[in-house]
Structures are given as C-alpha cells and as structure tokens.
Amino acid sequence: MSDNGSRTDLATHEVTNQPPLPGDFDLFGDPAMAPAQGLPGHDEHLAAFGKLAGSAHAREKGRLANENKPKLRAFDARGRRIDEIDYHPAYHELMQLGLQNGVAARAWTHPANGQVAHAALGQMMAWADTGVGCPMTMTYAVVPVLRDESWTAEQWLPGALVADYDDTCQPKDKKTALTFGMAMTEKQGGSDLRANTTQAKVGADGEAELIGHKWFCSAPMSDAFLTLAYEDKGLSCFLVPKWQPDNTRNAIEIQRLKDKMGDHSNASSEIEYRGAWAKRVGEPGRGIPTIINMAHHTRFDCVSGSAAGMRKAVKLAVHHVSHRTAFQRKLIDQPLMQNTLADLALESEAAMALSFAVAASFDAAAGSAHTAAFSRVLTPIAKYWVCKRQPSVVAEALECLGGVGFVEESGLPNLFRTSPLNSVWEGSGNVIALDIQRALQDKAVALAFADEITRIGDEIPAIAPLTKWLSENPAADPRLFAERAAIVLASDALSAGSVRDGWINLRLMAPSHIWGGNAAQIDGAAILARVQGW
Ligand SMILES: Cc1cc2nc3c(=O)[nH]c(=O)nc-3n(C[C@H](O)[C@H](O)[C@H](O)COP(=O)(O)OP(=O)(O)OC[C@H]3O[C@@H](n4cnc5c(N)ncnc54)[C@H](O)[C@@H]3O)c2cc1C
Structure with missing residues (x-):
C-alpha cells in the first residue's frame, strides 16, 4: 500500500522504488521566503496562504485548469454577440483562492511592506498555477494608473481594491470585485x-470611440482594459470597459483564442474594437508613459512568477531524488546529482531574492528619491535575468526525475511549456536589455545605480571585480551588461552565508556552462537542506 492507498502489490510485479506523490508543501516555511517572514500585519496571512497554495489540492486544480482549456463563446444561442469565455470550474476556484487572499489587492490595502507581501503571495500562488497569475497581476498592476486619474480613481479603483473574485459578466456596479x-x-x-494603428475618435470630455484591433489580449473576461489608440494629439491611453456606461455590452469582439504552447488555463485572445466606448486615462498623447506605469509593476510580477517556477521545479526534483535509489544509493546522495541540484537551488534562491529586492524597492520608493531611481533600473535587470533563467532550470530539474519528469502527471511538462513566457511578454529580452540602457540615460537613475554598485563592491569584496567592470563599462553590450548587473544585484539581495558564497563562486569565480559543472566546490548539502523540511 502506498501513501494515497494505491495498490503496490500488482499481479505481475510489485511497485517499488517509486517516490511517494508530492503532498502538501508549507510554502511560507521555505527559508528563501525570509524577506517576507515575520512582517507585522502580514506574517499570519502569508503563512496561511502558503499552506493553501502549496497544497496538493491546489496543484490538482492547476492541472485541471490547464488540461481543460478555456473556450470562446462569441455568440449566444440565437446568434447575438456575447464575446464570453467558458473556463473550467478549477480556473474560477484558483482565481478565488488568489484574489480573496489579496494576490492583487493586498499590496495596496496593506501598504506597510505591502509589496514584499505581494511578492510572497505572487510567488506562492504560482505554485498552484501560473495562468491565473496573468489576470491577478494585471489587476494588481493597474492600480497606480487608476489612482493617478481622478475619474478612474472614483469609478474603477474601488473595485480593483476588493480582495474578492466575482466571475459574473455584468456591468461593474453590479459586481462585488x-x-x-x-x-x-x-x-x-x-x-x-x-x-x-487603433484610432480613437475623442470628444471634449475624453470619451472616445475606438476602431482597430489588438493581436494579444489576455484575460478577455476582465471588466476593463487599459489600451492604446491614436487621437489627434498622438498615442493615448484609454480605459475600455467590457460593458458601456449605459449597461449594454461594449463593442469589443473576440475574434479567436490563441493556441498557445503553454499557459493554457489563461485565455489569450485576438480582439477588435468596433466602435467600442472608451475614455482617456492620463495626458493626451502620453499613452506609453501612462501604461508603462502598469507595465513596470507587471514586470516585477514576471520576476516573482519565474522565481517561483524555478523553486517549484527544484522542490519537485529534490522530493523525487530523496526517495529514488539508483546504483545502491539514494539519488540525492549521488555526488553529481547533489551538484546539479545545488546549482539549480542556488539559482532559484537568487531569483526569489531578486523578486524580494524589487519588492522592497517599490515599498521604499515613495519615501526615497534614491530608491525610486534605483528601482527603475533594478526591475528590468531582475526581469531580464530571472525570466531568462527559468526555462533552463526547469528543463534540468525535469531531467532529475528521469523519464517520469517528461510525463504530464509529474507537473513538470506544464511548468516547462510556460517557462519562456515571462521573458517574452511585458518586454522581450532585447527590449528589456535596451530599456536598462535607456533607464541609465537618466542622471538620477545612473547616479543611484552607481552608488549601489559601489556600496555592493565595498560590502562584498568577492564580487568587486564585477562591480568595477559595471562602473567602467556603462556602454557595454546591453545583454552582457544586464546579466552582469543581475549577478551583482543578486549577490547583494542574498543574505551572507552558504547560498551567497555559492552564488559568487559559481556565477563569477568558476562559472560552468551546464548546471552542476563546478558545484563540487560549494556547500551543496547546506544549500539543498534549505529546499527540504517544509
Ligand atoms: C501568452 C501571451 C500573452 C500575451 N498577452 C498580452 C496582453 O494581454 N496584452 C498585450 O498587449 N500583449 C500581450 N502579449 C504580447 C507580448 O507582450 C508581445 O508579444 C511582446 O511584447 C513582443 O511583441 P511582438 O510579439 O510584436 O514581437 P516584436 O516586437 O516583433 O519582437 C520580436 C523580437 O524582436 C526583439 N526586438 C524588438 N525590438 C528590438 C530591437 N530594437 N533590437 C533587438 N531586438 C529587438 C524582441 O525582443 C523580440 O524578441 C502576450 C504574449 C504572449 C506570448
């Protein structure tokens, strides 16, 4: 008999040497969660959420939501347009789990260390499913834009700040969230x-009629979208709601859903605005700076999501090798397996540390011009590195399970298919690398970055060769600059100890090009112990 009562004594053989199914994980007990642990006003909430999101039950909902893809219902039974999406019930359960626990709202409703708490919530939610992370992220990230505009602050902001989920399709005033x-x-x-090319015919009060298309529009059941369209004064940002102010459906027609490689629980659509009602948000002609305020926050969430994806893959691999024997030894005791996993674990911890560093910079930005300027460049640096590392980490972790890692039931194929996504959207790699250079053109940002780099070089002498290189080569190849800056900033974000030492050793002193290649010289046992026992 195994852990879940399944029969091991079969007619032709006995099932042996197969690890137990991974059960419930206490996600907030992960030592890499340290920056969020013990935060007054958040600690208990995060600990409770870590148990919910880390449960086998939540992961099962994630499996169901991905296996049963959303379907477009463009018309009702009598041929009238409704442009709705049918989701599997598991999708709604996951949305409820995350939104009711404040994955989108808590950063704003509990602002003391709110962004650090948000990073922890986002990371933990991603263990259950990453697809639902998309609408939650956008609902979180829209808040600064809604807040800055008086009419949206009055009419739309309150609904974004409710920690709840209302899956009905009806005008906003009839919804709870x-x-x-x-x-x-x-x-x-x-x-x-x-x-x-989308055009806006704008009236004196900023109300507009939109004509045009959008090629990617994820979460098309959202109650409203921020969008871009041209008017006389240039490209402006508009809020376009699912329902018009007169409580009739808006003319946003969903053409089809994308047949994506992963991210299956999340519907991504192609839409057309056929005279859709909208209203301008922000200054006319300043659409990109307005919407970039939202994108800055979604980029932060990409970092958290990819960090969690790596940590989950490593945890599942460590679970497997702790119970599987090959050549008379538990796999986890085989030196090469330990080296491989220690290297992957380092990467996942550095990614989580960067996510928390960005979060802390968001929390501190309001009270410090220096931190606000530094945060402007820290965010794309973290996004560039962390999101690019995820596919490789997940692939290697998958291999640690052997053949079963390649089988859907292990959960790793779904994670692997979605792994490249965070690097593609919200600014693909090259665009982000160029954005880092653009950010550093700003004097205040360049100064804040230089100060931080100098401080890190002084505090961690082992990383000083790289901080020196960054100071002397601001015009280096943008991708090289981005990756070296990320290695330095991750060293700073990690606490002193075996993980930071291992990180500097493997990423700076003796890098190898494949995971585990040089890991014999780091404290692999100490690093792996941090992935166990929670
Ligand atoms: C699953 C999914 C969901 C999405 N959901 C949404 C959504 O809800 N809303 C939305 O608006 N968009 C969404 N997107 C779109 C996504 O943000 C874009 O695909 C992305 O911004 C890249 O734009 P593009 O596809 O037009 O590629 P392009 O702009 O054509 O870029 C192609 C490649 O060229 C590179 N490149 C671009 N400029 C340069 C340069 N100057 N130098 C060197 N290289 C360069 C890019 O980095 C990229 O690798 C989604 C995408 C995916 C995959």
Missing part, C-alpha cells in the same frame, strides 16, 4: 508600440 487587463500589442508591432 473587478479584474483588469491590458491590450497594447497589435499585429504589426508589440515591442514598438508607436506602430499601433
């Missing part, structure tokens, strides 16, 4: 948003 999306990318250009 709202979700938001963003629609910028068009067929002819996603990175280069000035190539947008």
